[in-house]
Amino acid sequence: VDLQTDAFNCGACSVVCTEGTICQGGTCVASGGGGCLAGSGLTYCGGVCVDVLTDASNCGTCGVVCPQGVGFCVGGFCPE
DSSP: OOTTTOTTSSSSTTOOOOTTEEEETTEEEEOSSTTSOTTSOOEEETTEEEOTTTOTTSSSSTTOOOOTTTOOOBTTBOOO
16 A cells, blocks of 8 residues: 555555545645545534534534533524
8 A cells, every 4th residue: 555645544644634624744634625525515623624504613604612501503593
């Protein structure tokens, strides 16, 4: 395998890159499409790829946190 580009052996054997990252130069880095895999429907927020339609910490857009007690995001909105 090529330790510089293999997402399942990135930089060393058995080092697996997480979802939304690729192996580049032996290091796991955010992949294309604004930091996330193109066509994945994910948005790059704070160094990770999230679904802004369902992520309670990035609801609708990066950094919008649903209030305590709600704890979830539906269709990009915090339910009341």
